[in-house]
Amino acid sequence: MKLIIAYIRPDRLNAVKQELYAKEIYSLSVTNVLGAGRQKGFTETYRGVVMEVNLLKKVRLEIGVNDDFQDKAIEAVMKGGQTGKEGDGVIFVLDLARALRIRTGEDGIL
């Protein structure tokens, strides 16, 4: 079992979701995050004072999958999230020790 964590552009979330659906991956969690990477930051001005903003708004996805679905999930996030410009984000894959369903207590649900 794997936990796939992906940081993507907020405006690509819908495309990523559709790609995941197309590959029959329906379960995911989404959080708003701030982060910095190769995209660097941008500057804002407020009342004449320049502000360096180097943490950008991103969306974090967490998808738990069994080993068969690992490549499908990665493929979907890649396809939906890619624009080709810096700032498309990253994908991390972690080993997942256990997965349980709270409603039933069932172990090994993936």
Place this chain on the structure above:
Amino acid sequence: MSFIKSSTGSCLRGALGGAALFGLALAPALALAQDQPAEAASAAEAAVEYLTQTNANIMWTLIAAILVMFMQAGFAMVEVGLTRAKNAGNILMKNMFDFAAGSVTFYIIGFGLMMGADHAGLFGLSNFNLSEWTPATPEGLWGFTFWFFQCVFAATATTIVSGAIAERTKFISYLILSVVITGLIYPISGHWIWGGGWLSKLDAPVIDFAGSTVVHSVGGWVALAGALLMGPRIGKYTPDGKSRAIPGHNMALVALGVFILWFGWFGFNPGSTVAAQANIALIAVTTNLAACTGALGAMLTAWVRYGKPDVSMSFNGALAGLVAITAGCANVSPDGAMIIGLIAGVVVVLSVDFIDKVLKIDDPVGAISVHGVCGALGTLCVGLFASPDYGGIAGLFYGGGLTQFVSQALGVGSVFAWAFGSGLVVFTILKLTVGIRVPAEEEIKGLDITEHGQEAYSGFQIFTTE
């Protein structure tokens, strides 16, 4: 009858030319022919006499005062929008209670000091608690109107201060300050110009029609004293003294507040005739034009200086134009008003920059620049732009020489000395007694939780990294 009325109404709306005008002229005649002619005529005469000048004055002044009272909402929204979410409840409380405590104080002490019988041109001293007036006399009835109008002005001067010292002031010391401003600081300088004091007895009396100096500068200069003694908010300046931005949390509320203030200003300026008279329309025109050119001036200045038309600076510009035209709104031409507003719009941006980056005084909402600086500027401008065709007095640019300008400068200077000086004294006394500033950890946590025990946005997740 009703048919005729509605048909003339539609004729007016349609503006159908000759035929319509003919129909309009016929309509009253037709109506009279159908009713009893003599009865209708006498009823019309009675209706003409119904509204006496005194009652008209009361009505107009009271409506204007009610508009000015609504400006409290405008100040509250501007200030809450330009500060952080964690202090929203605190700033709303300050705006509520400077009005509540200020009105009561102005009733008990302030009005008597400002408008009571003059002593040496310095202060009034009678009619405390409105003791000279009852509803039984016409003077009393007018007096209540006049008091309410003056009261909402006093509250305006007070509420200006809260924005400049926002996000770090102890609530209790702000409450005491409100009482001192409405009970002492504002009434004394107000007496000098409006209450028959020495500035109104100069050879060329100071012209401050609706209070650029009397109301706005007084608030602005007390705010300057407060912000100076208070020190900047934590994080406003880097250790090497560079200014940092602390963005306000809601520009939509800022915009709403500015529009409410602009709306209320049509009571503030035209209402300062304190009489139902015809030049209220001119005053509304000059007021509106100056607000517009103020907004334009500030927006363009910010655009040129910072590369983008800054949202909150542009909205400050409208207020700057309004504050500046307040002194001369009945004495300048509409063209003059536009120039005064434009100058104020440019100056407010430069002033915010100067106070923030050079003086390093932290004024989160720009109150010192908008009200203090542009109030003084507008008062001086009367000495330059006063047009004899509009208010009967000629400024420098209309061949009146420097006489009026010198009076205006004297007014600006003496009111600055009084308001800033007494502001320093009051804030120093407060600092040595109850304290003016919350502890650092309370400031970081936010004044909503630490001063009032609750959040303004319960259930919302406020995400900040400072």
